Amino acid sequence: MDDRAHDAGKTVERAAEFELEPALAKWRAGFTALSGAELDELADHLREEFARLVALGLAPDESWWLAQRRLGANEGLEREFAKVTVHRPLFALVLGYLAVALSLRVLESLVGIGLVVSLRLGQPTTATMVAAVIAGVLLASVVLARLLPRVAVDLPRWALRSPRIALGLLLAGYVFGVPGLYMGEGSMVTLLTYEHILAYMWSRNVIEIALVVATCALAWFVGRRTPRRAALA
Amino acid sequence: MEPMAKGEIKRDIKRDLVAACAQPIVLAILGRGESYGYAILQEVRRASQEKLTWTDGMLYPVLRRMEERELVRSRWDKAESGRERRYYRITPAGRRELEKERQQWTTVHTTLGRLWNALPSSS
Numbered sequence: 001m002d003d004r005a006h007d008a009g010k011t012v013e014r015a016a017e018f019e020l021e022p023a024l025a026k027w028r029a030g031f032t033a034l035s036g037a038e039l040d041e042l043a044d045h046l047r048e049e050f051a052r053l054v055a056l057g058l059a060p061d062e063s064w065w066l067a068q069r070r071l072g073a074n075e076g077l078e079r080e081f082a083k084v085t086v087h088r089p090l091f092a093l094v095l096g097y098l099a100v101a102l103s104l105r106v107l108e109s110l111v112g113i114g115l116v117v118s119l120r121l122g123q124p125t126t127a128t129m130v131a132a133v134i135a136g137v138l139l140a141s142v143v144l145a146r147l148l149p150r151v152a153v154d155l156p157r158w159a160l161r162s163p164r165i166a167l168g169l170l171l172a173g174y175v176f177g178v179p180g181l182y183m184g185e186g187s188m189v190t191l192l193t194y195e196h197i198l199a200y201m202w203s204r205n206v207i208e209i210a211l212v213v214a215t216c217a218l219a220w221f222v223g224r225r226t227p228r229r230a231a232l233a
Numbered sequence: 234m235e236p237m238a239k240g241e242i243k244r245d246i247k248r249d250l251v252a253a254c255a256q257p258i259v260l261a262i263l264g265r266g267e268s269y270g271y272a273i274l275q276e277v278r279r280a281s282q283e284k285l286t287w288t289d290g291m292l293y294p295v296l297r298r299m300e301e302r303e304l305v306r307s308r309w310d311k312a313e314s315g316r317e318r319r320y321y322r323i324t325p326a327g328r329r330e331l332e333k334e335r336q337q338w339t340t341v342h343t344t345l346g347r348l349w350n351a352l353p354s355s356s
Contacts (some may be wrong), residue, residue, distance in 0.1 A: 013342075036311075037319070038293070038297075039318065041270060041293060041318075041319045042290060042293060042311070043269075044271070044316065044317075044318050044319070045270050045271045045290070045293075047314075047316075048271040049289070070288070070289045071288070071289045071290040072288040072289065072290035072291060076288070076291075077290045077293075077294075078288075079290075079295050080290075080294035081293070081297065083294065084294050084297045084298045084301060090295060135261055137348075141292075156301065
């Protein structure tokens with residue numbers, strides 16, 4: 001058999017082996033940030049384009065390659081979808097909360113560590129402990145407020161691209177923040193009364209809710225002012 | 234129609250212009266009746282005689298954005314293949330936007346037409 005005949009034989013074999021559904025499943029797995037509905041819609045498009053190209057006489061594997069190429073690269077699609085999705089009110093709310101909560105947990109855990117260190121060094125009174133906690137949270141909020149534009153816009157967008165990583169970090173932030181409250185003997189738990197802890201939680205939640213509202217408002221405002229023209233070509 | 238060869242990308246019209254006309258084109262197509270993503274792109278190809286080509290997938294974020302602005306509404310329904318498909322239709326706000334876009338593009342078209350007619354003939 002000469003080379004050309006051999007190549008043609010391989011092409012026919014390859015085309016006969018091609019199966020659309022496994023190829024679609026593999027293609028879907030390449031996305032990390034698109035919703036099931038968005039992927040279903042794009043998959044419907046790919047099926048139609050694939051069928052059209054096969055009907056034109058292209059080999060199935062070539063049709064699939066071309067249909068995918070015409071649809072666009074995964075990263076580009078995710079980027080364009082993220083520009084839209086992040087400004088949806090509900091998404092902005094959830095992701096804004098995620099962003100603020102994550103930042104607060106990290107800053108709060110720093111406050112917690114500071115408290116634990118101060119407890120090890122001396123024996124402060126309950127009043128100074130409460131004041132230290134509130135002052136720490138307020139300080140963290142001031143720092144966060146300076147970072148708010150970046151937190152409000154970039155972090156949700158990034159979280160949308162990698163929601164699993166963002167959720168993992170949020171969880172890690174919560175776990176990391178807990179030691180400040182539960183360090184055992186001589187920690188805040190034994191020094192502060194239940195009412196004091198409630199007061200601390202209340203002050204934290206009020207600040208957190210205020211920051212979430214501010215973040216969402218800012219995300220909405222920035223979203224309205226950001227040019228939204230899609231890169232179609 | 235001949236399929237595009239590997240590595241070949243047809244790009245006759247500037248990217249910015251293509252992006253700018255995406256919304257009025259989609260509104261004009263949906264203004265004639267309900268449709269879905271793939272059919273909209275085929276209609277664009279037909280109407281532009283293959284001169285206006287998009288990266289197919291980029292239509293969908295545009296549709297999402299238009300839906301967010303309540304210019305179009307979507308619904309999922311069974312296609313002929315039996316699979317679920319997302320269909321889009323224009324809203325009253327979309328019709329008003331279409332009319333606005335129509336007036337603006339007509340102004341641009343008329344202005345350019347007059348100016349180009351005043352140019353000396355190149356032949």
